[in-house]
Amino acid sequence: MSKNFYITTPIYYPSGKPHMGHAYSSIVADIFARFKRIEGYNVYFLTGTDEHGQKIQKEAEKNKKKPKIFCDEISETFRSLTKILNLTNNDFIRTTEPRHFKSVNEIWKRLFKSGDIYLDKYTGWYSVSDEAYYDEDEIEEKNGKKVSKSSGSLVEWVEEESYFFKLSAWQDKLLEYYKKNKDFILPNARKNEVISFVEKGLKDLSISRTSFTWGIPVPDNEKHIIYVWLDALTNYLSALNFPDTNSDKYKSFWPADVHIIGKDILRFHAIYWPAFLLAANLPLPKRVFGHGWILSDKKKMSKSLGNILDPIEIIKNYGIDQLRYYLIKEVSLGNDGSISMENLKNCINNDLANNYGNLCQRVFSFIKKNCNNKIPNGNNLNENDLKLIKNVKNHIPSLIDLINKQNLNEYIKKVVTFSFEANKYFNDSEPWVFKKKNPVRMNAILFTIVEQIKNISILLYPIIPISTKKVLNTLNFSDKDILIDNIYKDNILNLDQELKNLDILFKKVEDDN
Ligand code: MSP
Numbered sequence: 376m377s378k379n380f381y382i383t384t385p386i387y388y389p390s391g392k393p394h395m396g397h398a399y400s401s402i403v404a405d406i407f408a409r410f411k412r413i414e415g416y417n418v419y420f421l422t423g424t425d426e427h428g429q430k431i432q433k434e435a436e437k438n439k440k441k442p443k444i445f446c447d448e449i450s451e452t453f454r455s456l457t458k459i460l461n462l463t464n465n466d467f468i469r470t471t472e473p474r475h476f477k478s479v480n481e482i483w484k485r486l487f488k489s490g491d492i493y494l495d496k497y498t499g500w501y502s503v504s505d506e507a508y509y510d511e512d513e514i515e516e517k518n519g520k521k522v523s524k525s526s527g528s529l530v531e532w533v534e535e536e537s538y539f540f541k542l543s544a545w546q547d548k549l550l551e552y553y554k555k556n557k558d559f560i561l562p563n564a565r566k567n568e569v570i571s572f573v574e575k576g577l578k579d580l581s582i583s584r585t586s587f588t589w590g591i592p593v594p595d596n597e598k599h600i601i602y603v604w605l606d607a608l609t610n611y612l613s614a615l616n617f618p619d620t621n622s623d624k625y626k627s628f629w630p631a632d633v634h635i636i637g638k639d640i641l642r643f644h645a646i647y648w649p650a651f652l653l654a655a656n657l658p659l660p661k662r663v664f665g666h667g668w669i670l671s672d673k674k675k676m677s678k679s680l681g682n683i684l685d686p687i688e689i690i691k692n693y694g695i696d697q698l699r700y701y702l703i704k705e706v707s708l709g710n711d712g713s714i715s716m717e718n719l720k721n722c723i724n725n726d727l728a729n730n731y732g733n734l735c736q737r738v739f740s741f742i743k744k745n746c747n748n749k750i751p752n753g754n755n756l757n758e759n760d761l762k763l764i765k766n767v768k769n770h771i772p773s774l775i776d777l778i779n780k781q782n783l784n785e786y787i788k789k790v791v792t793f794s795f796e797a798n799k800y801f802n803d804s805e806p807w808v809f810k811k812k813n814p815v816r817m818n819a820i821l822f823t824i825v826e827q828i829k830n831i832s833i834l835l836y837p838i839i840p841i842s843t844k845k846v847l848n849t850l851n852f853s854d855k856d857i858l859i860d861n862i863y864k865d866n867i868l869n870l871d872q873e874l875k876n877l878d879i880l881f882k883k884v885e886d887d888n
Contacts, residue, residue: 380416381628382408385636386425386468386610389449390434393456394676395714396637398686399669402699403708403783404635405462409837410778412463414859419628421614422457423468424450428603429503432589442589446471459687461695461840468614470606478613479591479606485655486540487594497537497581504528505639506603508581526639538583538599545650546577552649558662560645561781562709565638565665569645580647608648611660631660633781638665664781667711669702684714693884696839697723703838704791708783720884727839731794731831732880735846738801738824739877745810746821748873750850753822755815760823763800767793767830768863774834775859790834797827822868825850830862842880849877 384404387397401422408420426446435445446469454467468475486492500509505526514521514530521530553559553570560566583599584590590600609617615629616622636644644663652659668675671682689698701722706712742748753760770789777786801824809817829850832843836857847857851869861867 378416379627380408380411380418381615381631381633382411382418382420383611383631383634384422384464385634385640386423386470386607387453388430389424389426389446389453390431391449391678392683393453393686395669395671395684395686395689396676397453398456398460398698399702399706400635400637400666401457401460401462402702403666405460405464406699406703406783406837407633407635407778407781408463409840413833413836413857414775417627419466419615419624420462420464421466421468421611422453422462422464423466423610423614424453424470425603425607425610426450426469426471427590427600427606428506429584429587429589430506430603432587433503435589443471456686459690459695460699466614468610470610470613472613474616475606475610475613476591478617479601479609480594481618482605482609482612482651482655483594483601486651489654489656491541491544491654492538492582493541495537495539496535497539498534499532500530501533502526502528502530507643510578533586535585536599537581537585538593538596539579540582540605540651540654542577542580542647542650545653546573548653549573549577549646549649552653552659556661558780559659560641561662561664564709565641566645569641572642573646577646604643604647605651608643608651612657630658633662633664634660635664635666635781638667641665662781666708667706669706670711670713673713689719693719693723694881696842697727697881700727700839703783704787708781720886723881724883726791727842727881728883730791730798731835732842734794734798734801734824735828735832735849735877735880738821738828739849739874741806742821742825742874745817750825750868750870750874751818751821752870753819753826755819756823757819759800759804760819763796763823764826764830766796767827767834771859771862787838790831793827793831793834797824797831800824800827825868829868833857833859833862845877845880849875851875 382404384400387393404420408418412418431446432442435442438445450469457464457467500514502509502523505523505528509523509530513524515524522528523530550573560569582602582605583593584602585599588600590603591606593599593601611631612629615625617625619625634644649659671684674680674682676683686698701719704726705718705722706714742750774786774789804820806817806820828846832846836843844854851872
């Protein structure tokens, strides 16, 4: 089995400042990337910005800037967000880069050569904000304006010469692929929506525009600009050196293991993208996972509603691990989730400060005081101690399985349970009682609890990497030792070296914060 793993985020429109929705897609992808790395995979994690199209051109005009200069500035804020979110992306692609032009040109040529492209005229509705075409039955009238039923964004009537992609010709092949690859689209409810949409019949797709200029020109007919979604989706290949299909990167990582996206862009990823790839005679990605929306005041965040949550502000106030933990614990990955500052505070205080954080601090200061700051040996573990340790080890295969199905909520629930159980074990075992009368017993308890802290920290590392690294470094674990395998291994704890100091892990949030 290949030990390579390719995961992507959507590439973001640099039309405005990044918001919590963007941060969410990226954090989710980073958690999977980190997990696969500590599982021993060679991971390629891609993110970036989607810079062409009418939406960006209009936004640049509004700001009285040339589109490229406008994109340079905003793309940079997305790039710096990757640092603020502590993402481990291997690459950051911009669709205005030459490597991407090359790749999109090749895709176009392949589709043209296979006979999947023809010239005609598009007459219908278009939403610039969604960069999407809509049928008559997908729009409605609101306050005298025509809007998309699904996104609520304004649509306009378009009549222009356009190249079309023979999407209708791929309908049966797509349905066959969904049938054969049951987990291609997850979660399941989303898959069913896609399948019934395709079953209703696919119309050919307009894949070029002539009414603006900001984009990649169609080869051999430069008055046409390639439709921004055909352009954007190809980024997943551009980053792997496509069209050089002999390059190591391409050979190691294509097809992608999972595209993490929001549910609003599922149609593009689960219908158009595989159809383009089928026509280009390229392998299809293994999975598209459509997460729900982060709601603010129970509504999707948008500039026009003025309810944007700024991740950078929240991180400044509470910390990045805290935000990552909260988003994963409190929002069910496949569904929409409202977030509130009140819940964020409770989550930091209850789960992070009082539970995991407090356990680590208490245990380490006990060892410092009573054991010369060294982890005692675990030669005399009793049944109870072994049961606690084994319970985590026995769960590893099912935890890996949860991650492989992107079931992050069940995963974190399990790990939090381990942490509560470890706390209870420490309280109930009362090592302080044995200090004088039975030091061997005290040592066994301390060894067991440190073993648990180590295991829980490795399992929490993908979600809260900064804090868990601090804990593991205290135990003299180096970063390269943070591996799932080191949960299984006995005798991995360093008993000879003193524990390093651990600063407060999570500050409790007071009400007036
Ligand atoms: N540029 C396209 C994606 C092209 S991928 C080949 C795009 N960009 S976007 O900036 O509008 O959105 C990027 C991602 O952010 C989408 O997955 C979208 O669902 C996600 N989010 C935007 N707002 C969101 C929330 N309020 N909540 C969660 N994610 C949402 O679409």
